[in-house]
Amino acid sequence: MSTVHIVGAGLAGLSAAVRLTEAGRRVILHESAPQTGGRCRSFYDATLDRVVDNGNHLALSGNRSLLGYLERVGARGALTELRPAAFPFLDLGNGERWCLRPGGLWLFDKARRVPGSRPADYLVALRTLTAGPGAAVADALPANGALYERLWRPLAVSVMNGAPERVSARLFGAVLRETLLRGEAACRPLFAAKGLSAALVDPAVAWLERHGAELRTGARVDGLERAGDRIAALSVDGERVALGGDDAVILAVPAWVAGRLLPEALPASAPTAGRAIVNAHFRLPASIDLPGGMPFLGLVGGTADWLFRRGDVLSVTVSDADALAVQPAETVATALWRDVATALGTPDAALPPFRIIKERRATPDQSPVHAANRPGAQTALKNLVLAGDWTRMGLPATLEGAVRSGEFAARAVLNTRITTFSRLGLFPAFTLPRRGPI
Numbered sequence: 001m002s003t004v005h006i007v008g009a010g011l012a013g014l015s016a017a018v019r020l021t022e023a024g025r026r027v028i029l030h031e032s033a034p035q036t037g038g039r040c041r042s043f044y045d046a047t048l049d050r051v052v053d054n055g056n057h058l059a060l061s062g063n064r065s066l067l068g069y070l071e072r073v074g075a076r077g078a079l080t081e082l083r084p085a086a087f088p089f090l091d092l093g094n095g096e097r098w099c100l101r102p103g104g105l106w107l108f109d110k111a112r113r114v115p116g117s118r119p120a121d122y123l124v125a126l127r128t129l130t131a132g133p134g135a136a137v138a139d140a141l142p143a144n145g146a147l148y149e150r151l152w153r154p155l156a157v158s159v160m161n162g163a164p165e166r167v168s169a170r171l172f173g174a175v176l177r178e179t180l181l182r183g184e185a186a187c188r189p190l191f192a193a194k195g196l197s198a199a200l201v202d203p204a205v206a207w208l209e210r211h212g213a214e215l216r217t218g219a220r221v222d223g224l225e226r227a228g229d230r231i232a233a234l235s236v237d238g239e240r241v242a243l244g245g246d247d248a249v250i251l252a253v254p255a256w257v258a259g260r261l262l263p264e265a266l267p268a269s270a271p272t273a274g275r276a277i278v279n280a281h282f283r284l285p286a287s288i289d290l291p292g293g294m295p296f297l298g299l300v301g302g303t304a305d306w307l308f309r310r311g312d313v314l315s316v317t318v319s320d321a322d323a324l325a326v327q328p329a330e331t332v333a334t335a336l337w338r339d340v341a342t343a344l345g346t347p348d349a350a351l352p353p354f355r356i357i358k359e360r361r362a363t364p365d366q367s368p369v370h371a372a373n374r375p376g377a378q379t380a381l382k383n384l385v386l387a388g389d390w391t392r393m394g395l396p397a398t399l400e401g402a403v404r405s406g407e408f409a410a411r412a413v414l415n416t417r418i419t420t421f422s423r424l425g426l427f428p429a430f431t432l433p434r435r436g437p438i
């Protein structure tokens with residue numbers, strides 16, 4: 001039986017593996033790290049004596065590929081859906097609070113909008129849907145008014161991990177189209193109450209192992225051997241693994257790793273740089289409620305972007321954080337704790353035990369030029385397919401984007417068509433054939 005070798009067991013690789021295993025293919029996953037999950041993982045932190053995530057991840061109920069993936073591995077219940085959709089915010093500058101409650105006729109209800117905004121102000125977001133490939137978010141959404149500072153800018157920075165002036169309007173528009181513009185039912189926050197690995201990674205690994213897929217952790221693919229228009233072998237930690245005539249490879253690694261392994265298969269504009277996200281985890285003496293009554297809170301006017309509460313651990317996320325990531329951990333913790341203490345109404349509270357996690361390449365650069373030149377799943381090599389949050393799947397580098405890229409890669413291996421329509425999400429459901437040629 002032919003084998004599909006998947007390089008990288010992040011969400012893209014896992015989602016491809018699930019689809020292919022489901023379709024009856026033999027799958028071997030090669031993962032260089034000792035654990036699976038890639039940029040979406042949990043670990044035990046001895047300083048805090050708690051399991052924490054590498055970074056807070058916010059998913060929404062409109063993330064249909066992510067939910068489909070969980071459904072397939074029997075873990076739909078691992079994410080808690082918060083209903084109705086509500087997004088509390090606090091302005092650290094003046095203490096003003098509001099809660100965005102999308103859905104129905106929300107734009108006509110002052111209490112559900114950003115203070116100082118008018119219904120017409122929200123319609124400018126539609127411009128991102130028709131933005132040209134070279135447009136940045138700031139070109140489509142002019143930087144003026146309360147709504148820009150209190151909604152569009154923070155949203156763009158968190159979704160795209162970059163300043164609105166630098167990131168693709170089209171990719172941002174794709175998220176709005178699949179969530180905010182689909183109404184309340186597509187905007188409900190999804191939470192991993194027991195952590196990212198327990199919700200999004202471990203169930204898939206267990207399902208794959210139960211269904212005969214092989215997972216090799218601590219296995220770094222350090223070379224791809226070409227023979228004509230095919231990959232003939234993988235080098236795994238220096239050892240040659242020959243491929244059979246019908247075998248295929250899915251490269252589900254970050255762009256910069258794919259670029260090293262196979263520079264000629266990628267466009268020159270494929271991102272080699274990543275943008276940082278910094279997370280701080282603070283262990284509090286006891287569990288507390290956040291202002292707004294939700295397990296998370298959006299912040300504007302400070303350094304911290306979002307607060308997340310899980311038990312007695314309060315976590316802070318800062319996106320577009322290249323400048324912060326070069327600061328010493330103690331400096332970062334002090335600056336972020338100042339924002340947290342202000343948000344909690346206890347500005348003089350002492351700094352509690354903390355853990356700072358700097359993910360320097362949390363997402364690839366998502367500038368318009370990179371977004372417009374993303375490679376698709378198929379490559380010039382007949383048995384090599386690409387997956388990952390940086391490939392062409394129509395969404396920014398997110399959990400949803402990574403899972404969807406894995407589905408596209410599985411489809412490419414099974415030789416089913418990926419159409420512009422499906423990439424745009426216009427045909428949400430698809431069925432994979434049981435078997436098919438590469």
Ligand SMILES: Cc1cc2nc3c(=O)[nH]c(=O)nc-3n(C[C@H](O)[C@H](O)[C@H](O)COP(=O)(O)OP(=O)(O)OC[C@H]3O[C@@H](n4cnc5c(N)ncnc54)[C@H](O)[C@@H]3O)c2cc1C
Pocket residue numbers: 007008009010011012013030031032033036037038039040054055056057058059219220221222252253254257277278279359361362363387388389390397398399400402
């Ligand atoms: C701090 C942080 C916060 C985030 N917040 C959000 C959020 O709120 N919402 C959201 O939707 N998304 C968020 N993201 C983005 C999301 O986590 C990523 O887009 C997604 O996890 C990428 O998955 P991937 O499979 O494409 O890549 P990866 O997760 O990077 O997986 C690639 C895998 O390949 C492995 N690998 C690399 N080289 C080799 C090799 N040579 N051989 C074998 N294996 C190799 C790596 O170890 C890794 O496991 C966040 C990311 C970070 C880091």
